[in-house]
Amino acid sequence: MSTIVYTRTDEAPLLATYSLKPILEAFAGAAGIEVQTRDISLAGRILAQFPERLTDEQRQDDALAELGELATTPEANIIKLPNISASVPQLKAAIAELRSQGFDLPDYPESPQTDEDKDVRARYDKVKGSAVNPVLREGNSDRRAPDAVKNYARSRPHSMGAWSADSRTRVATMGERDFASNEQSVVLDQADTLTIRHVAADGTTTVLKDGLAVEAGEVVDATFMDVAALRSFLAEQVEAAAAEDILFSLHLKATMMKVSDPIIFGHAVETFFADVFERYGAQLASAGLSANDGLGGILSGLDQVEGAEEIRAAIEARLAELPRLSMVNSDKGITNLHIPSDVIVDASMPAMIRNGGKLWGPQGEEDDTVAVIPDSSYAGIYQAVIEDCKAHGAYDPTTMGSVPNVGLMAKKAEEYGSHDKTFEMTAAGTVQVVDSSGTVLMEHEVAEGDIWRACQTKDEPIRDWVKLAVTRARATGDPAVFWLDENRAHDANLIAKVTAYLKDHDTDGLDLQIMSPVDAATFSVQRIREGKNTISVTGNVLRDYNTDLFPILELGTSAKMLSVVPLMNGGGLFETGAGGSAPKHVQQLQSENYLRWDSLGEFLAIAESLRHLADREGNARAAVLGDALDKATERVLTEDRSPARRLGQIDNRGSHFYLALYWAQALAEQTEDTELAERFGPVAEELAAKEQQIAQELLDVQGKEVDLGGYYHPDEEKTFAAMRPSATFNAVIDALRE
Structure with a gap:
């Protein structure tokens, strides 16, 4: 029997899994495909670290390690959904929730002294940050916007904020004495x-x-980063933002760069609140409150500090002065410096550019900002796009081209x-x-x-990366640009390897170039204004940045990207887009029983996974299922069956129903496999006949609070009930599963 491994992850993607996976099981079973689940959620990863402290019923296998081994085999067929890359505050919150549910877990040791504490800290450190992706990504990345998605964006363009030539928004970066210059x-x-x-x-x-x-x-x-230079740079940017009366915003990636960026974040907090830390820093430190955890962590722990009200007043007084901090949520007073994991550079910068260079201030006002990206390694790409927008205005989704990506990421590159x-x-x-x-x-x-x-970059992934770039350039006819800077030490070594390994391939007729990231960004945005496509061939970090930047501008979201990882040993890893795990979506479900998470990325990944099975194992029926799923996905888009954003319209669960309906209809109408057509014909008829009843059952549950029994580790029974509220639809799907 063929096997697809579907990952159980976190937050909105996890909730969507409770609704979508039964549908996948029902349809895939018709091709003899078993859909298995592996729990790589933050909670699951935590529990797997402490088996000796748990009961037999509570113990959890180390699913991540198991999948890491599977990813090195030809048999691998893994669908990987977005997961939490845990910051320390998230990790602590998950530990607290699991303890409240009866799991005997130790506290997270802030400053371990004993051997026992050091062991506990080491185990938790395995879970922090991007613990999942480096383990599973035993291949390089091919991310692109499928034709159906791109065509939909052109016919129904998302909103784009207007750019002004005199916008004061800019990127501020160190340029010296930082990671880039010291390399x-x-x-x-x-x-x-x-x-x-x-x-x-x-x-x-x-x-x-x-x-x-x-x-x-x-x-x-x-x-290395010179911290004295960093703090001087940060102080200069705070002063500059105040002098210009624009917003101050910090853009890091404390989730992926889980050691360095929380420290940099802490320096930014201390610099912005310099007077507070000068007067009260010793008291905060003695209470175990660290700027690395953000302003939110300090405020939440102030009750344990002597003179808490005086410190709180000092913080509020600083917030009332210039410069104004950009806000994550102005209504709730959550600033850009509250939580390290709240502002992720690869998502926050494209959103700002899409919004005409504006971020939100303390009163909910939109304004220009100094976007502070301390390390200069990649900051220039955003400045290049900002300069292009100042000169030529906002991009037009109805005409703009695309920038797909081939990313070097295998073996923790x-x-x-x-x-x-x-x-x-x-x-x-x-x-x-x-x-x-x-x-x-x-x-x-x-x-x-x-x-x-x-950091390390192994030779085999580099060779595979070059091969994948040539393959994509040959398949599309588009230029492929390696984003490498000859003046950067690492990139200079990669340029030598790329130049050598390109000779191993037939490159006749292909447009293959090497440019610095700034020049490559400028070249790419010039071409997208002309409606032309340009493949960006990048290293690991730029893979992450570019597969948010360009899709957010082109499609309105990065969650609609097709993300394929051809594993180097012949297997396949199919990622469901770059849209993150959407914590705000979970909060809306809990308060309103409405989940606006869009599973389009999952639909695209499942279809690619099915085609991979067909190619790898000769399962012709899997190919029929995959092609029919693509047709169903296109109908979900063109007939506006994607989740809306407000009550009274279909949400994630409604989009899953329509996907099942359209998938069954596509299978019933195809002529390649008459047995499949006969099997799904009655299913299509029944779902169509009961469409209004099912849709109404899905709408009727909206507007009420939902108890999931947990956030990081929800209760199975409660969550299944919440995510499968239509008894009529469930009966059809469950009968097909049986």
């Missing part, structure tokens, strides 16, 4: 084991990491694999990367508090 990079001639060590001024040597295995041809980078090699310096000295013979490969002079990191 060193080497290519290993042979396999080896490296050591990262800190050598103090008195010669004391501390091993930061040993046993770092590297392969022949691997690219290894090292760099580049910065997103740096978590275990990132360190906050506890003393001044020199950080060195040495090989097994003791030769120093790279070294940096650092000061106390500096953030140092190393």
Whole structure:
């Protein structure tokens, strides 16, 4: 029997799974396909770390490790939904919820001292940040907007904010003494084991990491951020925003860069509230309140601090001064500096650009902003797009071209694999990367508090990345641009490899170029204004950034992207878009029983997964199912059956019903497989006949509060009941499943 593994993740995608997966099981079963589930949710990952503390009924297998092994096999066929990349506040909240449900979990140790606390912290650290993607992504990324989605966006364009030539919105970045400017990079001639060590001024040597295995041809980078320069830069931007009376906004990715970016976020909080920390910093620290957790973490813990009201008043007084902070939610007073995971650069910057360069201020007002992206590695791409919009106005979704992406991400490539090699310096000295013979490969002079990191990019993924770029360029006829800067150490090494590996392929007639990220961004936006497509071939971080930036401008959302990961050993990983896990959608369901999450990404991924099974295992019926699903998905779009945004209209569950109806009809009408047509003909007729009844049952539940029994770890029975509220529809699907 063929197998599809469907991941159980978090928040809105998890809720949608309770409704969609039974439909998938019912249809896939007709082709002899078993749909299995693996729990890689934040709660599931936490529980898997502490089996010895749980009862037999509570224990949970390490599904992520299991899927990581599966991803290296030819048999892999995994549909991966968005999951929480946990910040420390999210991790703590999930732990608290699980403890309230009777799971004997330890507290998260902020400053572990004992061996037991260090062990607990190490286990929790395995769950923090982007713990999932690096494990599953044993291949490089192919992300693009399917024709049906692009055509829909052109015929029903999303709103775009107007740009003014005199907009004061700009990107502020360091440009010196940061990760980009301090970077060193080497290519290993042979396999080896490296050591990262800190050598103090008195010669004391501390091993930061040993046993770092590297392969022949691997690219290894090292760099650091000068924290004194960072704080000076942040203070300058606070002053500049105040002088110009525009909003101050910080844009990081504390979820993926789970060691470095929370620290940078903390420096921004301390800099913006410099007077508060100067007067009360010692009291806050003694209470265990860290700026790295954001202003929200400090405010929520103030009741445990002596003089809490005085500190709270000082914070409020600072917020009343210039510059104004941009807001995540002005109605609730949630600022840009409240929670590290609230403002994610790859989503927040495109949203600002789409909105005419405007963010929201404390009174709900829209205004220009200084968008602070401290490290200059990729900040320039956003400035390039802003300059293009100032010169030419907003983009037109009805005519603009597309920027699909081929992304280097396999085997934890580049910065997103740096978590275990990132360190906050506890003393001044020199950080060195040495090989097994003791030769120093790279070294940096650092000061106390500096953030140092190393990252790796293996040769095999680079070769596969180049191959995938050539494949996509050949398939589409579009130019493919490698976004690499010859003046950056890492990129210079990649340029040499790309140039060499392109010779292994037939590139006649293909337009393949290498440009710096800023030049590539400028080139791409010029072409999209002309309605032309340009493939961006990027490293791991730019893969993430570009697959939000361009889809948000083109389609209004990144959740509608098709995301395929051809695994290097022959399997397939099918990701359901780049739309995040949508916590606000969960909150709306809980308060109004309305889920506006759009499962379009899941629909697209399922169809690709079915076609992969057909190609890999010769399951012809799976191909028929996949093609019929694509037709159903296009009808969901063209007939406006996607979730709306307000009560009284269909939500996520309604879109699933219409997908099932259209899927059954497409199968009944196709002529390739008469047995499938005969099987689904009656299903299509019954669903069509009961359409109004089912639609009404789905609408009738709206407007009421819903108890899911948990946020990070919802109750199964309660959540199934909430997400499958139509008894009529359930009866048809369950009969088909049986």
